[in-house]
Amino acid sequence: xxRLTCDAVRDRLPELARGEVDQDEAHRLRNHLHGCGECAGxxxxxxxxxxxxxxxxxxxxxxxxxxxxxxALKERRGGGSGAGADTGPSRRRRVPSWGLAAAxxxxxxxxxxxxxxxxxxxxxxxxxxxxxxxxxxxxxxxxLLPSAYVSDDPVVAxxxxxxxxxxxxxxxxxxxxxx
Amino acid sequence: MNERTTAESRPDAALVARARAGDEDxxxxxxxxxxxxxxxxxxxxxxxxxxxxxxxxxAWIKAVRGLAGFRGDSRFRTWxxxxxxxxxxxxxRRAARRREQDLEELPEPVSGAPAPDRRVVxxxxxxxxxxxxxxxxxxxxxxxxxxxxxxxxxxEVGEAIGSSEGAARVNYHHGIHRLREMMQECND
Numbered sequence: 087x088x089r090l091t092c093d094a095v096r097d098r099l100p101e102l103a104r105g106e107v108d109q110d111e112a113h114r115l116r117n118h119l120h121g122c123g124e125c126a127g128x129x130x131x132x133x134x135x136x137x138x139x140x141x142x143x144x145x146x147x148x149x150x151x152x153x154x155x156x157x158a159l160k161e162r163r164g165g166g167s168g169a170g171a172d173t174g175p176s177r178r179r180r181v182p183s184w185g186l187a188a189a190x191x192x193x194x195x196x197x198x199x200x201x202x203x204x205x206x207x208x209x210x211x212x213x214x215x216x217x218x219x220x221x222x223x224x225x226x227x228x229x230l231l232p233s234a235y236v237s238d239d240p241v242v243a244x245x246x247x248x249x250x251x252x253x254x255x256x257x258x259x260x261x262x263x264x265x
Numbered sequence: 266m267n268e269r270t271t272a273e274s275r276p277d278a279a280l281v282a283r284a285r286a287g288d289e290d291x292x293x294x295x296x297x298x299x300x301x302x303x304x305x306x307x308x309x310x311x312x313x314x315x316x317x318x319x320x321x322x323x324a325w326i327k328a329v330r331g332l333a334g335f336r337g338d339s340r341f342r343t344w345x346x347x348x349x350x351x352x353x354x355x356x357x358r359r360a361a362r363r364r365e366q367d368l369e370e371l372p373e374p375v376s377g378a379p380a381p382d383r384r385v386v387x388x389x390x391x392x393x394x395x396x397x398x399x400x401x402x403x404x405x406x407x408x409x410x411x412x413x414x415x416x417x418x419x420x421e422v423g424e425a426i427g428s429s430e431g432a433a434r435v436n437y438h439h440g441i442h443r444l445r446e447m448m449q450e451c452n453d
Binding site for chain 2: 127128130131132135137141142144151152154155156157159
């Protein structure tokens with residue numbers, strides 16, 4: 087039979103204390119405890135704690151809990167609040183489903199034109215000076231170097247992307263731009 | 266342990282299904298089965314009988330509301346105790362915030378054993394062990410109590426206190442080791 091390790095023995099001591107091991111295992115565990123002072127010390131603690139009488143809940147607590155639980159069950163069924171239920175912030179305002187649909191419709195109706203307007207307009211009123219300058223540079227670069235990729239997005243246009251430009255072309259660009 | 270777990274789980278599973286369908290009698294039976302251990306566990310966290318009772322009540326309400334989400338992967342007791350521990354921890358945090366605001370004194374711990382600061386002669390080693398158990402850090406304390414006093418496996422202890430099975434085992438063994446050291450210091 088395989089020798090029990092201390093870890094394995096200590097893991098099973100609660101079951102031994104509660105009498106939940108069979109005779110064979112109990113015999114092996116006790117044999118180990120007889121020969122191992124450390125495990126015997128642990129067994130003493132386990133036995134002490136396990137022998138303490140269980141703490142009883144106060145009188146009437148079970149009925150109070152059952153009432154609270156039934157109240158929550160009634161609420162779940164949609165029967166309104168039961169006695170003793172909802173000690174916490176649990177009130178829910180019931181919104182009719184048509185109300186949610188109507189609200190969604192209003193958001194779409196108001197928001198969609200605004201979104202389209204932002205997408206189409208050059209954003210002249212909202213662009214800052216850097217963006218406007220960048221747009222002009224992008225157009226100039228595109229005229230000088232048609233092969234250069236320049237973003238159409240006015241927000242990005244301050245920084246055109248030059249993919250595959252040679253050093254000479256880049257220097258020429260910079261001279262043209264006055265840099 | 267497995268056989269006991271299975272035997273207990275089957276009736277619980279049936280009660281949960283009936284309670285989920287609105288059967289109040291089934292719910293009453295669940296309360297009857299699990300309320301005592303829930304109270305002890307909550308008391309182990311908050312160390313105050315009134316707060317423990319409130320935490321357990323909140324836990325029952327949450328459990329009933331969340332019954333649809335209980336998948337039955339674990340025992341009902343384990344699942345419910347994890348809710349109890351969370352509610353108890355929340356109660357403890359709120360109490361700590363109130364104490365900071367009100368400058369109240371800490372409540373005397375009550376867990377079936379005399380408070381450590383009372384000048385009483387502890388008549389038995391059991392009493393001494395319980396007092397010292399209450400002085401352990403929360404996860405060690407709960408791991409020892411749930412394992413020794415409530416008979417949960419390490420996996421179930423981990424689920425209840427929100428840690429892995431391995432961490433629950435480590436917390437348990439550290440708790441026992443520390444308890445043993447403190448008992449020896451008392452005897453010296």
